[in-house]
Amino acid sequence: MSGDTIYATPSPATVVMVPLPLQGHLNQLLHLSRLISIHNIPVHFVSTTTHCRQAKLRVQGWDPVADAGIHFHEFQTPSFVSPPPNTNSTTKFPSQYQPLCEATTQLRHPMASLLRKLSLTTGRLVVIHDSLMGSVIQDFASLPNAESYTFHSVSAFTMTLYTFKTLCKQLENITKPQHLTKDYLSFEGCFTSEFKKFTSMQHEYAKLNSGRIYNSCSIIEQPMLELLEREENDRNKKLWALGPFNPVDIKKTIKGDKGHTCLKWLDKQETNSVIFVSFGTTTSFTKTQIIELAIGLEKSKQKFIWALRDADKGDVCSDSYVSQVELPKGYEDRIKGRGLVIRQWAPQLEILAHRATGGFMSHCGWNSCMESISMGVPIVAWPMHSDQPTNAVLVTKILKVGITVKDWQWRDEMVLTENVENTVTRLMDTTEGEEIRQRAVQIGSSVRKSVREGGVSWLQLQSFIDHITR
Template identity: 35%
Template structure:
């Protein structure tokens, strides 16, 4: 007599893109899956160097790690460039296409798993949907970004709407209610012809993602109903909003300023008085923009904490040069205790959680947006690339962001007086500032409630997704 087979959750294979903002979010997703299904088998797949840089939270059984061989130099990339942060902007497309070389090793790994499998991959690895079909596995694309930002970003790559008109403003062909301005189009899309490597890569990504069984989205159902509907219409599958999925705070690297000294500096300032500035780990503003921003910060007189990276066009690992800032800027602001420059890494979540932090001047990468709003900190937006322009647009619509500038092209000017005005609007005792703080506090409560049990919308979505992929 045949035994009745017990219901068993599949082995989850998580495959984040090779970028510092993506891997920790996938690792956090592993923890959330385990919280709903204790003992679930989860393997995180990446390159040896990226996996070696991870600090895994304690878990039983532990999250497994599987390394796929990747030799950047074989693709014309610098040795050791396992992450997008390791290359300069002009090398991004080379890195993107090189990442597709991971497919044979990934196929071999998945084929060797004996139990049922569910692959959860980054959109950049949308080709894993084809691997899943060949294996008879379930598949989901996990978007670490937001619903609206991703829907618009994919639409722009698919249709290149700015190339269809000479006008500065134009609607999206598939979402005509969304009207964009030419200044919101990232630099590599502006120069795209439809026959270039960038367009070819992203159209491959979009076509592959449309073969998935489900979309997991790092957003909150109550905040992005229209963006989620846009994704559903674009990809033809149900999106599961499971956000906010916030990465665990990371430890500082050995050459970073001691984060304890940063917190001690914040401790010396009154509540909501400090402007935190960071443009993320993969981009920077130009040298001229950096100079003008510094002049504006000094002119405002408000305390600021700036996570500095070399300007656009320079290696992120270069030593920061004094000539990129006004003469004596660091010394003057430090002497007056109004400025602190943190070169490279900064403990962002600890900074945003500190009561003296009053606003965040950000590139509006989605992780940064979620982290800021979850801590009740309003934004001053300066989007630089990818879907950041559309994230900033959404945050402005929500009433939690004032946009200071767009992009880091030579034509993207910012004046010091605009910096002063943006700070005054967001951080000052103004009607606009008061309203922004009220709205961002409400959004923070909504984000917290999404993972509260029972009945939180994110917890319900992840449970619904699990039930769909369990045999």
């Protein structure tokens, strides 16, 4: 449901969802909106007109437009245009989004106005906001019936490393010290100084919150979540691990006209025979790196689907975003029948849920990690920036449901054809790869069970619902 209509009928609790307007953040909080609205709690999803459309267009596994419990508020705000990504930059952090992040502060006043209106219609106004939108929702503190909860779009493991920056005994209980190198603890090369400054400023507003929310669960991150929960309890605040947010029981195949071309192609492939290759929405590769990757996939002789797209820029709804990257001459003819190149938006969640998908080469953004883990698909980790290097450690070293194509210490080096070929073959066509896949399948099964009635994630969600409707 869309529009700014404020219904006069009072409700025990009303939730306002405030994401950072980047795809991985929008997607996670829209999925969380579904989980909360199922409990007959009205949810108001707030962003710009452009990014509300983007979130609805790209979400998979359910239809947010058909959910009468979710109301979209689309603010018109200037300066939300990002410059093109610089593929030649030595730092792969997407600094092209810095202007967008800075511009989100303009949402404070329209947000305050909306919160004041909503506070009159409900017993309790619950603001769930991205950790990087703290300044935008700060005026909730002036409302007598409002409280806020900070959502962290990263793994609990990443937040544990932020919180405990030295190898203390607590971290040794999580993983062996040699897995936590100096690089991971310092986050060298993960962020620009400008973004660090923006993050620090936003995190100051977390002091106003009543607790924190993670898209994770104890099946995969129990030790880290326990550490973070103790930290929150010391502040007399709460923590909930409500993940996975994404739907886990979606159809493995979608037939007929409604299915994406790649899903119809997957229907014809053998179980666990295809590796899906996708690197998210914030990074663009150089032409040289794309060629190395292309030839490596070809030489591996494994079946693959490759979502070949540039980083998001501007309004994704008004642009077809067809990649113009040139592949080697005759490449798509040579791989025909064995490989499929998609140059537009790919239905990632549905691809990962398909029985034919046996691996996922990924940048290790947390949204992608949770989708892959929940679907029982092992990961070939290729981290680029932000929390991705630490997520890669979690996936490969702790959960052991993946392998690394490019370790973070070699982040400035080109990934060559033979690296791609050997890593893909290692996962898809060796005994070691099958053992990794079986661990991924087992963990995925446990994660899916956790969201069913009586499971640990189900209980966490019930606890949160009970808390906000108390």
